[in-house]
Amino acid sequence: MNHTTTSGARVVHVLHGDTMGTRWRVCVAADARLALPPLHDAVQATLDRIVAQMSTWEPASDISRYNRAAAGSWQALPQPFEAVLRCALDVARASNGAYDPTVGPLVDLWGFGAGGRDPRVADAAEVAAASARIGWQRIALRDDPPAVLQPGGIALDLSAIAKGYAVDAVVACLRERGIADALVDIGGELFGCGRKPDGTPWRVLVEAAPDADDATPCVLALEDFAVATSGVHWHHFEHDGRTFAHTLDPRTGAPVERAPAAVTVIADDAMRADAWATALTVMGFDEGFAFARTNGLAARLVAADAGDDGIRMTAAFTARLLAS
Incomplete structure (x- = not known):
């Protein structure tokens, strides 16, 4: 736990910890005298309750029992x-x-x-x-x-949505404690609410595959909305010279083929942003972009072999971008 001082009595406090096989980080704009240990414990307890319900890695969780x-x-x-x-x-x-x-x-x-x-x-x-x-x-x-x-034989796996829900739950936890200005990040799924002490919104750089041909930074101001990114660039394995995505296509039973390197979705809550980022990844670059555009989703897709047309953004996504 630490803080970065800014103008006046308000500062940005930074809390962090572990959950769901990743790291969580919460930036809070609040009075410099804010008691941090109770807030940290409340956030961690919120996340631990979600794990106890929805983690397939916990044998005693509700989802494992189901x-x-x-x-x-x-x-x-x-x-x-x-x-x-x-x-x-x-x-x-x-x-x-x-x-x-x-x-x-x-x-x-x-x-x-x-x-x-x-x-x-x-x-x-x-x-x-x-x-x-x-x-x-x-x-x-x-x-x-x-x-x-x-019904028999069903095995739920909520890993593509629970992390997003956890972000929303932490935001609710903070608001219940009177904190309206915060940036919550759990493994790259984010929600920003309120503003920093200097009055500016929380700014985040949208993830893209490191080798994507994307010279122009993609920056968002998170003003009471969420952003989630899915992509096979970070999650895959190699076998006999072939690359297999860790994202599975439920319709074929196999890893997604020719999946986008990265899919970013903006939504009112991180739970839906998380799930839709996965769904569009499964659909693929062309089908996913067409679906997002037709259905009004704010989405950005980066092709695995990003060339001249390798990065596409829907109008709803472009409207949220900050000018570079």
């Missing part, structure tokens, strides 16, 4: 888990299954999950068997009390 549950049984849903799952199903439906929260069997098969195995190339028979167990349409929810049906 994935082990007997066919035909109902699993009680804590409110945050319910909110994330409902959003995940909305994005699955709207993306025609390019994003699917039931992709768990494929994640385990390819060695990307909590099973403890290294990434591997699955054969066609294995892919077919795992694919037979997925399908967001098989998920049934009930409202009173909140619960989700385990």
Whole structure:
């Protein structure tokens, strides 16, 4: 925990820690006398509760219990888990299954999950068997009390949306404590609210693949909205001279082929930005951009082999850019 002084009595305090296999960082613009340890503990406790509900790496988590549950049984849903799952199903439906929260069997098969195995190339028979167990349409929810049906064989994986939700939850935690000016970052998923002590908005540089032909910096001012980036440049493995993305296409059962190097999505909340960044990555550079433009998503896609037309931005995304 530390702070950077600025004009007047308000400063930027910086808190940080670990969660979900990555780092979290919170910049808070507040009185220089703000007590930091209680705030740090509140943020960490918020994140720990989300892990306890939605991490497949925790055997005792709610999601792990659901994935082990007997066919035909109902699993009680804590409110945050319910909110994330409902959003995940909305994005699955709207993306025609390019994003699917039931992709768990494929994640385990390819060695990307909590099973403890290294990434591997699955054969066609294995892919077919795992694919037979997925399908967001098989998920049934009930409202009173909140619960989700385990139809048999379903394994939820919320890793492409839970981190975004965690960003939103931290923002809510800060606001409950009277903090309106902050920048929250969890593994590159961000939400900015309010302003810095000097009155300027929180500015962030949009991620792109390091070798992308992108000479013009892409800078956003985060004024009460979120930004999330997905991309195969950072998450892939090599096998027999081929590169395999860690992002899986639920529709084929295999890693995404010819995926964009980076996809950035702006949204009102980080949960949706996170899920849509994954969905557009699965769709691919051309289909993903066309879908984003047609559906009014604020998105920026960087092609794996970025050339003259290798970086595309929708009008909704361009409108958020700061002048260079």
